[in-house]
Amino acid sequence: MTSVLRAHPRLRSRPRRHRAPAPRTPRAALAALTATALTALATAPAQAAPDAPSGGFDQQVLFKSAREKGYFCFRIPTIVRTPRGTLLAFAEGRVHDCGDAGDIDLVLKRSTDGGRTWGPLRVVNHGNGDTHGNPTPVVDRRTGRIVLAETYNKGRADGLSCDVPCDRTPHLQYSDDDGATWSAPRDLTPRIRPRQWNSWYATGPVHGIQLTRGRHAGRLLFGVNAESYAGHRITANHAALIHSDDGGATWRIGAVDTWPIAADGTFRQKPSEMTLLERSDGSVYVNGREQDGTDLGNRTAAVSRDGGDSFTAPFRAIPDLYTPMVQASALRLPHSSAAGGRSRTLLAAPADPDRRRTMTIRSSYDEGRTWEGVDRGARVTADWSGYSDLVAVSPRVTGLLYEGGTADARDEIRFARFTEDWLGPRRAPDPTTPDTARGARPALVLGGARPTTGPFGQALSFDGRDDAVRLPFRNSLPLGSHDFTCTLWFRYRATRGEQPLLWMGGVGSTSPQVAVVGDPAHRRLTARLTAVDGARPPATAQVSADGAHNDGGWHHLALRRTRGRLLLTVDGTATTTAADVPGSVSRTSVFGVHLGQRPDGRAQFTGALAGVRVYRRALTDSELARVRGTDAPVAGPLVLGLPLDRVSGGGPD
Numbered sequence: 326m327t328s329v330l331r332a333h334p335r336l337r338s339r340p341r342r343h344r345a346p347a348p349r350t351p352r353a354a355l356a357a358l359t360a361t362a363l364t365a366l367a368t369a370p371a372q373a374a375p376d377a378p379s380g381g382f383d384q385q386v387l388f389k390s391a392r393e394k395g396y397f398c399f400r401i402p403t404i405v406r407t408p409r410g411t412l413l414a415f416a417e418g419r420v421h422d423c424g425d426a427g428d429i430d431l432v433l434k435r436s437t438d439g440g441r442t443w444g445p446l447r448v449v450n451h452g453n454g455d456t457h458g459n460p461t462p463v464v465d466r467r468t469g470r471i472v473l474a475e476t477y478n479k480g481r482a483d484g485l486s487c488d489v490p491c492d493r494t495p496h497l498q499y500s501d502d503d504g505a506t507w508s509a510p511r512d513l514t515p516r517i518r519p520r521q522w523n524s525w526y527a528t529g530p531v532h533g534i535q536l537t538r539g540r541h542a543g544r545l546l547f548g549v550n551a552e553s554y555a556g557h558r559i560t561a562n563h564a565a566l567i568h569s570d571d572g573g574a575t576w577r578i579g580a581v582d583t584w585p586i587a588a589d590g591t592f593r594q595k596p597s598e599m600t601l602l603e604r605s606d607g608s609v610y611v612n613g614r615e616q617d618g619t620d621l622g623n624r625t626a627a628v629s630r631d632g633g634d635s636f637t638a639p640f641r642a643i644p645d646l647y648t649p650m651v652q653a654s655a656l657r658l659p660h661s662s663a664a665g666g667r668s669r670t671l672l673a674a675p676a677d678p679d680r681r682r683t684m685t686i687r688s689s690y691d692e693g694r695t696w697e698g699v700d701r702g703a704r705v706t707a708d709w710s711g712y713s714d715l716v717a718v719s720p721r722v723t724g725l726l727y728e729g730g731t732a733d734a735r736d737e738i739r740f741a742r743f744t745e746d747w748l749g750p751r752r753a754p755d756p757t758t759p760d761t762a763r764g765a766r767p768a769l770v771l772g773g774a775r776p777t778t779g780p781f782g783q784a785l786s787f788d789g790r791d792d793a794v795r796l797p798f799r800n801s802l803p804l805g806s807h808d809f810t811c812t813l814w815f816r817y818r819a820t821r822g823e824q825p826l827l828w829m830g831g832v833g834s835t836s837p838q839v840a841v842v843g844d845p846a847h848r849r850l851t852a853r854l855t856a857v858d859g860a861r862p863p864a865t866a867q868v869s870a871d872g873a874h875n876d877g878g879w880h881h882l883a884l885r886r887t888r889g890r891l892l893l894t895v896d897g898t899a900t901t902t903a904a905d906v907p908g909s910v911s912r913t914s915v916f917g918v919h920l921g922q923r924p925d926g927r928a929q930f931t932g933a934l935a936g937v938r939v940y941r942r943a944l945t946d947s948e949l950a951r952v953r954g955t956d957a958p959v960a961g962p963l964v965l966g967l968p969l970d971r972v973s974g975g976g977p978d
Contacts, residue, residue, distance in 0.1 A: 328594070328639035329583040376441070377721050381747030384705075387434060387443060387726065388416050388738035390423075394446055398423040399432070401530045401652075402726040402738045403714040405462045408469050412436040412716065413504040414726050415460040415473070416738055418448070423735050426487040428480050429456045431473075435504055439718050440742050449473065449507050450498065455480040456487075457496075461529030463545045465572045472499045472573035473507070474528040474547055490524035490554040499573060516576050517549070517567050524554035528567075531600045531654050531714050538607035541632030545569045546579075548599030548611065561585050564596035564613060564640060566633040579633040582640050584618070590860035594618040596625050596640045598652035604692045605657075605668055609633055612672065612693060615642055616650045621803065621916040623650050623678070626693065644916040645798040647699045647924065648674040649681050656715035657692060658723065658745065668692055669745070673713045673725055676702060677925045678915040679833030681734045684710035684727055686743075690751060698795070700771060700926070703748045705741055709734040718742060756975030758785065758794060761966035768796045770972050774921070779935035780814050780879045781956040785920075785969040789819070789931030793922035794967065802918055802964060803911030804829065804839065806856070809964070810944040811841060811884040812952055817932025818877045820845050824930050825923050826882070827937060830855075831914035832924045835863045839910050841884055843930075845873040852884045852893050858908030868893045868903035879935075881953045887943035897953050918965065939964040 388399035396418040404414045413435055420428040431450040434443045450457045461474040478493040487493070495517055496510040518526050526549065533547030546568045553561040566580040586592040599613035608630045615625040622642035629636055653674035670692050676685035676699045685702040689695060711728035718724045722742050730736025757767035772791030776783045785794065796802065815826050824843030831838050840853045850870040857863050868891040874880045885892040886905060894900040920937060921930035938952070941962040951957040 329585070330581070330636055330639050376439070377744050378742045381744040382741065384739050384741035386737045387414055387740045388432075388446075390736050394418070394432075395420075396432075397421055398735050399738050400728060400735055401458060401460065401712055402728060403460050403462060403530055403532050404716045404724060404726040404740075405464050405471065405532045406716050406718065407464055407471060407503050408466050409503055410437070410439070411503045412440050412718065412724065413462065413471065414443070414738075414740065415449070415462060417458045417460070418446075420452070421482065422484045424484040424486065425458075426456050426478060426481050426491075427484065428452050428454050428482070429458045431457055431460050431475060433504060439722065440724050440740055443740075450475060450510060452480060459528045459530040461531065461533055461547045463533035463547055463573070464535060465545060466535055467543060468501075468572055469503070470499055470501050470572055471504055472497060472545065472569075474513075474533070474567075475510070476526060476528045489559065490552075492523075493526040494518065495526065495528055495549070497573065497576075513576060517578055518551070519578070521553050522551035522563060524559050525550075525552040527551070527597065530598065530712070531652060532716070534601050534603055534609075536603055536607070536609070536632055538603065539632065541570070543570070544632055545573055546601060546609065546633045548601060548613070550595075550597035550599070550613075558588075558590075559586055562592060562595040562597075564599060564627075566601075566609070566611070566629065568633045580627075580629050580636045582627060582636055592618055593620050594625055594640055594642065596627070600653060600655045602655050602657045602670065602693070610655070610693045611636075612653065612655050613640065614650060614652055615640075617913060618642070619912050621911060621914065622646065623648050623915050624653070624674075643696075646696055647676055647678040647915050647917065649677060649679060651675055651681055652712040654713045654715045654725075655693065656717065656723065659717050660720045671715060671723070671748075672696060673705075673715050673727065675710045676704075678831055679836060679925055680709075681711045682709045683707055684713065684725075684729060686725070686748060688748065688751070697752075698769075700791075701752055703743070709736075711735070721745075754974060756972045758967060758969055758972050760796065761968065762801070762963045763961075764801065765799065765965065766797050768794050768967060770794055770975070771922075774972070776970070776972060777933050779933070779970065780881075781936065782968075783970040784814070784816075784933045784935035785972070786933040787921040787930045789929045791929065793929070794920040794969070795922075796918040796965060798916065802829070803916060804939075804941065804964065805911055806907075806909045807941050808887045808943045809839075809885070810940045810942065810949075811839065811938075812882070812940075812944070812949065813841075813937040814879055814881050814935040815843070815874075815932060816877060816879045817843060817875050817930065819843070819875055819931045822846070823923070823928040824875075824932065825919070825921060825928050826930060826934065828917075828919045828922070828924055829939070830911050830916055834865070836914040837863065837908075837910045837912050838914070839884075841882065842928075843873055843875065844869075845875045848873050850874060850882065850893070850895060852891065854886065854891060854906065854910055856906050856908030856910050857912050858906075861908075864906035864908065866891055866903055866906045868901055870895045870899060870901050883944070883949050883953075885943045894949065897950060920967070920969075935969050937965070937967040937969065
C-alpha cells in the first residue's frame with residue numbers, strides 16, 4: 326500500500342463566468358509586483374487597531390446552537406482577515422440536526438474592530454434542503470477579493486451520513502466588498518474533481534493561503550481530500566492542493582498524494598482536512614488529520630517546494646503529536662518576540678489523544694518540523710472542543726475560532742483572542758534520565774519527579790500531580806504484534822484513583838495500547854492490552870492480580886505476552902493469566918510511552934518506580950527471577966531500559 330505521489334496533469338482551460346480581472350503583465354514582473362504588494366498589505370493596519378485583550382486572553386461565543394436564526398447547531402468554523410482588517414468568521418448552519426449530511430447553509434459574521442464585536446449572522450449560501458458546507462476562504466491581498474470554496478451534496482432528513490459513494494461537488498463564490506455581499510456560486514467540478522474521485526470529496530475545511538515568496542507569489546492555494554470507489558468498495562484516498570494564479574478565476578489541481586486501500590480494507594494513511602502555511606523559505610507546510618490508517622498518529626504532514634504543484638515526499642504521520650482524530654489549524658506568527666528572534670508557528674487542536682476536548686495551542690520554533698509537547702502548550706479550555714481556525718488579527722493579537730462546549734464540542738463556536746505573552750516564552754529543556762536501550766535518547770522527566778531510594782540504588786518518585794517520565798518517540802519503541810515483556814519495580818500507598826505505572830501507545834477503549842496500572846479501590850493490579858488485527862475492530866484483553874500492593878513497600882511486576890496468553894506476575898510468586906487478542910498494540914493511533922501518567926494526563930501516579938524495562942520477547946521464569954533478585958541484565962532485544970537512578974539537566978523556565 327505505497328503512496329502514489331504526483332503532480333496532477335493540467336486540465337484543458339474552459340471559459341468561466343465570474344472571472345476576476347487578471348493583470349496582463351509577464352509572469353516575472355507580476356511575481357515581483359505581487360511580492361511587493363503582499364508585503365505591504367501584510368503589515369497594513371486594521372480599520373480599527375485591535376486592542377490586546379486584558380491579561381493576554383479573552384473569548385466570546387460567536388455561534389450558539391439552537392439560539393440563533395433557528396439553526397439546530399453550528400459547526401466547521403473558519404476565519405480570515407481581509408486587507409482592510411475585517412474579520413470574516415464562517416460556519417455551517419445546520420438546520421434540523423447536527424448531522425454532516427442534512428440541510429446545511431453557509432453562514433457568516435463580520436468584525437471590523439479586531440474581533441471585539443461582531444455583526445449579525447448572514448447567510449452566504451442557502452442549502453435549501455441540501456448540504457452546502459466545508460467553507461474554505463482564501464484572501465487575495467492584491468485585489469482584496471475573498472474567494473470561498475465549498476462542497477455540496479444531496480441533503481437528507483434522517484440525521485445519517487451521506488451514502489457511500491457520496492456524490493460531492495466543489496463550488497466557489499467570491500466577495501469584493503469585505504464579505505458584505507457574495508457572488509452566485511459556480512460549480513468547479515470539471516476543473517478540480519477528477520472522475521475517479523467519485524466516493525468522497527471535501528474542500529478544506531480551514532482557510533487557504535496566498536503565497537508571498539518566489540515565482541509563485543500571489544498564488545491562491547487550498548487543500549482538498551477525496552476517495553475513489555470501484556467494485557463496490559472504496560479503493561483509494563487522495564490528498565491534493567488546489568491553486569489559482571489569476572485571483573480565483575481558474576483553478577487547477579497541483580500536488581496529489583494517493584494512498585491505495587487494500588482489499589481487506591486496510592490502508593496506511595488518509596490525509597484530510599489540511600491546514601496550510603507558507604514557511605520563511607517559500608515552501609508550503611501542510612498538516613492534516615489522519616484517521617484509521619495503519620501508520621501511527623492522528624496528525625500527518627507533507628511539504629511542497631514548488632508552490633503547491635507537487636509534494637516533495639508522501640505524507641508522513643507524526644506519531645507523538647497528541648490529538649484526537651480532528652481537523653486542526655496552523656499559523657506562522659507574522660511577528661514573534663518570545664522565540665528569541667526565531668519564527669514561532671502555532672497549532673490549535675484538542676490535546677486529549679482520545680476525545681475531542683482540551684483545546685490547546687502548541688508551538689513550533691522550526692516552522693512545523695518539530696512541535697513542543699502537549700504539556701508545554703497553552704490551554705484555551707478544558708471543555709469539549711473540536712474543529713478550529715487561527716487568524717493573525719494584528720501583529721500583537723492572534724485569533725482562534727473553535728468549536729467548544731461544556732457538554733458537547735458542538736454546543737458553541739467561540740472566538741478567542743490572545744497575545745504571544747499569554748502563550749508564554751520558549752521553555753528550557755526538561756531534565757532527563759538515561760535510557761539504556763540501543764540508540765535511545767534520554768527520557769524526559771516532567772513536573773519535577775525526584776530521586777529516592779530504590780530496591781537497587783536510586784529510584785524516581787512521583788507526586789501524583791504532574792510528575793511523569795516520557796520517552797521521545799523512536800521507531801524501535803512500538804511493539805506491534807510481537808511477544809513482549811514489561812518488568813518494573815513500584816512502591817505506593819495511594820488508596821484511590823487509577824495509578825498508572827507504565828503506559829505504551831494510545832488511550833481510550835479503542836486505541837492500541839499496553840497499560841499497567843494500580844487499582845487500589847478494587848484491590849488489584851491490572852494490565853490491559855488493546856490490539857488491532859487487519860481491518861477488524863480493536864479488541865482488548867485484560868489480566869489482573871489480586872491485591873493492590875499499596876503497602877508502601879517495593880514490589881516487582883512483570884507482564885508477558887506469549888503464545889496467545891497474557892501473564893501477570895507479582896513478586897515472582899503469583900502469576901495470573903488471560904487469553905490474549907491478536908494484532909498490533911501500536912497501530913492506528915497516537916503513540917507515546919509514559920511512566921507515572923496516562924497519555925491524556927487524566928491520571929497520575931503517586932509513589933515511586935525503578936528498573937523499568939521492556940523486551941521484544943517473552944522472558945523465561947528464570948530470567949525474570951534474575952532480574953527481580955539481582956537486577957541482572959538479560960539478553961535483548963531491549964525496547965527500553967530505564968533504571969530511573971538519576972536525573973540530570975534541565976533549567977529554569
